[in-house]
Amino acid sequence: MDGRIIGIDPWSQTVGWLTLQSAATNARARDPQRENETAARRGPCAGDAPAHANVAVSVIDRPTSSTATVAWCDPRSCRYGDQVWRASVARQPGVCALSGRSIGRGDAIYRPRACRPSPLNAGAMILATVVEDVPRG
Known part of the structure; x- marks a missing residue:
């Protein structure tokens, strides 16, 4: 081992996190049951x-x-x-x-x-x- 610390690039972490969040949001949007629940929660x-x-x-x-x-x-x-x-x-x-x-x-x-x-x-x-x-x- 040469003593260097290997870390993950913060930009790559951010892009990866946003990609995961976007995929989760898209999955929820395609779920009709969840869409109806969301509309009911919106209220007036x-x-x-x-x-x-x-x-x-x-x-x-x-x-x-x-x-x-x-x-x-x-x-x-x-x-x-x-x-x-x-x-x-x-x-x-x-x-x-x-x-x-x-x-x-x-x-x-x-x-x-x-x-x-x-x-x-x-x-x-x-x-x-x-x-x-x-x-x-």
Whole structure:
């Protein structure tokens, strides 16, 4: 033995750990039973919470006339830096996540684009008039 200490490169350790965590996350995401349990644990979305309860929301871009790119940060549940929202019609009453104004059933709104898995703020809405005040980029 020549007295040298052989160690594992910290970068390789970090990459290995992240790979293991990603594989575990992907396995959980493919498990439908676990997905249903996760959805049940989420509880009400921040969009259902009282007006702006700790949620930071901003429209950062208007790529098309029927879409908006929104930055959403809820320290209790989720953060989306560039989430695509689409124009829609409110199916139920709610509160505008950006202005705090009331939304009635049938009002023109924007909501997070549907995808799998559903975003944690899937029930949130922003009044179309508020979004349309932002210039298109």
